Each structure stands twice: as structure tokens, then as C-alpha cells.
Amino acid sequence: MRLPTLRRTRPVEAGVITGPVRLDRRTKRLAGRLRPGDIALIDHVDLDRVAADSLVAAGVAAVLNAKPSISGRYPNLGPEVLIAAGVALIDDLGEDAFQRLREGASLRIEDNVVFLGEDKISVGVRQDTESVARAMAEAREGLSVQLEAFAANTMEYLRQERHLLLDGVGVPEIATQLSARHCLIVVRGYDYKADLDVLRPYIREFKPVLIGVDGGADALVEAGYTPDMIIGDMDSVSDDVLRCGAEVVVHAYPDGRAPGMARCDRLNVPAITFPAAATSEDIAMLLADEKGATLIVAVGTHATLVEFLDKGRGGMASTFLTRLRIGGKLVDAKGVSRLYRQNISASSLLLLILSALAAMAAAFAVSTVGRTFLNVVAEWWDNLIFSVQRLFS
CATH class of the missing domain: 3.50.30.10 (Phosphohistidine domain)
Incomplete structure (x- = not known):
């Protein structure tokens, strides 16, 4: 090429x-x-x-x-x-x-x-x-070459991690209860701020388990939430967020090496490891699925071919297979902010206020208390006009 x-x-x-x-x-x-x-x-x-x-x-x-x-x-x-x-x-x-x-x-x-x-x-x-x-x-013009490399990486990942991908072998035991609950997995990726903002009603109603992937934990805190779990290699999450009390799972290499554990030890943050060749966002999804989450909502993750390639590393092949593994349990929030916005125009808001005032006025006028109050106001107004006229007569 x-x-x-x-x-x-x-x-x-x-x-x-x-x-x-x-x-x-x-x-x-x-x-x-x-x-x-x-x-x-x-x-x-x-x-x-x-x-x-x-x-x-x-x-x-x-x-x-x-x-x-x-x-x-x-x-x-x-x-x-x-x-x-x-x-x-x-x-x-x-x-x-x-x-x-x-x-x-x-x-x-x-x-x-x-x-x-x-x-x-x-x-x-x-x-x-x-x-x-x-x-x-x-x-x-050279995209076809990258497609072939991506397909080869996908098959290599399947060969290395088929037991994890197909049977959940190697998923660590965690303290956070995920079974029969929704999980919201946040990656500091594409459109994460807009999608998080649109998901506020969902978070308020369903109270999902909040999982931040590395810097995604900071994204949750910036949005006003406290993460329940932090998963990743710990290279982009801040010290304060890492010490927020969330359960920490450090992404380790397949051979068990986990550079992120040194940082957790330095900060006195308890942590467990999850060895895998997949990306951190993928092991977060696999963990949620294996531990019985009924729905996995993903924010800021990679979904399209251009995004896979844009990440620029062979490990992104795991994302494709992970999504196939989880299937219909995964809901991608990407683009939700473009699909649905709670925008109310100024004219619509004014019309709504005037309609409410008109309805209140009508209800007030037809009620006994309302008619009595209007008679009192009318009499007070007549007395005021009469007093003003006497001043100038």
C-alpha cells in the first residue's frame, strides 16, 4: 500500500x-x-x-x-x-x-x-x-489492507481467548452485585458527554450499576455520579476518583502482569486483576455479562469499523467478538443524543405557560370561592376609583 x-x-x-x-x-x-x-x-x-x-x-x-x-x-x-x-x-x-x-x-x-x-x-x-x-x-485507498489485518487479528484473538469469550473462564470474583441488574459501562470515548446527559432519566429510574473504564470513571464523576466499579489498566483515571470507594478491577496482560496494580498499591486502593488479551472496555462487558447483568448499556465505546480502525491497535478486534458474544443484552448509547433531545422552543414554553394560566383562571372563575374573591376585588376597585374622583372634585 x-x-x-x-x-x-x-x-x-x-x-x-x-x-x-x-x-x-x-x-x-x-x-x-x-x-x-x-x-x-x-x-x-x-x-x-x-x-x-x-x-x-x-x-x-x-x-x-x-x-x-x-x-x-x-x-x-x-x-x-x-x-x-x-x-x-x-x-x-x-x-x-x-x-x-x-x-x-x-x-x-x-x-x-x-x-x-x-x-x-x-x-x-x-x-x-x-x-x-x-x-x-x-x-x-488502502482500507482493504486494514480490513484484512483486522480480520486476522480477530481470528487470533478468538484463538487466544476462546475459553474466556465462550465459557467465561478467567473472569474474577467480585463483590459488586451485578446479577439481575442493569449495568452502565462508560468509556471516555465518542460522544460520551452528550449520551450521558441524555441517559439521566434512565439512570435516575433504573439505578444501574455504574462501571467506569479508566477515564470513564472520571467522566461519571464529572456528570455527578459515583462509580460502583472501575475497570482498566489505571493509566488515565485520576487519583481522587480511584480512591472514591468503588471496587477496582485492574486489567492485566494474559501472562498475569498488571502494571496498574503498582499504582493501586501506592494509593492503598484494594484491587483485583483480570488477565485478558481484550481491551478494557471489552472485559468490562464480559464481566457484566458473566455475572448476570440483565442489560448492558455502553457509553463512549467503539461500534463501527471506522472507530475500530481509528483506535489504531490490533486489540480492537476483541470488541467485534465481544459484541457478538453479548448479543441482544447490549444496548449502545452512541448516537442517542442525536436521535433524541429534550428541546423545548421558547414559543412552545410560552404557550404552555399561558395555557396553564388560562386554565387556572377559568377554574378560579367558576368556583364559589373564586366568584366571591372576584366580587371582593371588584368592590375594592370601585371604592378606589370613587376615592380618586373625590380627591379631584
Whole structure:
């Protein structure tokens, strides 16, 4: 497959961007430290939409990427998100940028050149709408190759984890009661905020078990809820949320290694491990299903082929098989916010208020108490008018 060439583009009015730089090789970890106006330095080949959404939400002025944001392997969605939000994207700066820059240093960006004071740090590729669209079109030409790789990864996962997937072998014992209950699994992914907001009436009525997958636990807290369980490798959930009292299940490698346990031990948070080759969101679904949940509602998870590929790793193949395994028990909340909105126009609200007032007035007028009160008011008004007339007569 031919990789697209990201050409250097020079916007008509690129302008000069200044601000402090925040750097981290993991975009997900960096997003928690960013402030509006910061310049983010990342090391992220094929920038995905979730990562781009987190950068936009942080209000960054620009994103500097040491690697190509679109390698051409597949049409990833992140660069389009940044450009549409008006965030400058400078690509392919090279490893030297991480070596020469320190956290908080004040940078100046002129077109595709990065300056530290008067020193030229690096020259990259400044992306715009046209260059991103061109690279995405070329990447789509090689989508068939990625489909074949995805299918191969799916079969490999089935071979490795067939006992877990088919028989539930390896699912740990937990204290949280899931049997005969609804479970709401939240991943900090696509449209999670909008979908959580629309699901408020459901959460209030059915009181499902709230399961946060890594940063999804923070998403639940931000929405005003307390998670009952936290599942994941513990690389993006905050310390405060991790100590909120929820039951913690650390996602471990198939060989039993669990890097996230070190963090739980450091924070004195009790935790158990769940070794599996699947993704954290998938083991959350498998655990809920195996423990007898009657309904699993998923927020922010991956559902489409583009989303699977946009995640950019072979492990996403487990999501496809997990959804087949759970079947009709799974309800994906993705897009609910677009399907259903509780929007009331100002004219409709005014009409509703006037109708209510008219109904109250009619009921008041036909009642005995109402007629008596109206007679008293009428007599008081007549006396007031008579008194005013006497003053001027």
C-alpha cells in the first residue's frame, strides 16, 4: 500500500502562535495537564478522534506532533477534528523536539517553524483542511489492507481467548452485585458527554450499576455520579476518583502482569486483576455479562469499523467478538443524543405557560370561592376609583 505524502502547506494567513508547551508521549495522559492557550507536544502516529477531542476540550492553541498525524495506514479521524476546531497542527517534527524542549517553556510558532526564543527548534508540516482531506482520501485507498489485518487479528484473538469469550473462564470474583441488574459501562470515548446527559432519566429510574473504564470513571464523576466499579489498566483515571470507594478491577496482560496494580498499591486502593488479551472496555462487558447483568448499556465505546480502525491497535478486534458474544443484552448509547433531545422552543414554553394560566383562571372563575374573591376585588376597585374622583372634585 502506498502511503500518502503529507505535503507542506502554507496557509494564506498562518499567523504567529505563542504559549507554554506541555509535552508527553501519551496524549491521553497529557490531556489532564493542559490549560487553555497551551501548546501540546505529542508523539502520536495516526492521531485518533478521542485523543483529538481531548485536546480540543482542553482549549490548546496548537498541537505539535513528533510523528505524522496521518501515516496512511487507514483514514484516522483526529486531524480533521483539530483542523475543524481551529487548532493549528504541525506534524512530523521529529524526536529532536522532545530532546530540546522542557515542560512550560514559552514557544513561538510561525507557519511550520517552532522557535524557543530566537532559536529555531524544529521545522514540521503544517496541516490545513486541504492537506488533511488529500491525505485521508489516499488513506482510504488502502482500507482493504486494514480490513484484512483486522480480520486476522480477530481470528487470533478468538484463538487466544476462546475459553474466556465462550465459557467465561478467567473472569474474577467480585463483590459488586451485578446479577439481575442493569449495568452502565462508560468509556471516555465518542460522544460520551452528550449520551450521558441524555441517559439521566434512565439512570435516575433504573439505578444501574455504574462501571467506569479508566477515564470513564472520571467522566461519571464529572456528570455527578459515583462509580460502583472501575475497570482498566489505571493509566488515565485520576487519583481522587480511584480512591472514591468503588471496587477496582485492574486489567492485566494474559501472562498475569498488571502494571496498574503498582499504582493501586501506592494509593492503598484494594484491587483485583483480570488477565485478558481484550481491551478494557471489552472485559468490562464480559464481566457484566458473566455475572448476570440483565442489560448492558455502553457509553463512549467503539461500534463501527471506522472507530475500530481509528483506535489504531490490533486489540480492537476483541470488541467485534465481544459484541457478538453479548448479543441482544447490549444496548449502545452512541448516537442517542442525536436521535433524541429534550428541546423545548421558547414559543412552545410560552404557550404552555399561558395555557396553564388560562386554565387556572377559568377554574378560579367558576368556583364559589373564586366568584366571591372576584366580587371582593371588584368592590375594592370601585371604592378606589370613587376615592380618586373625590380627591379631584
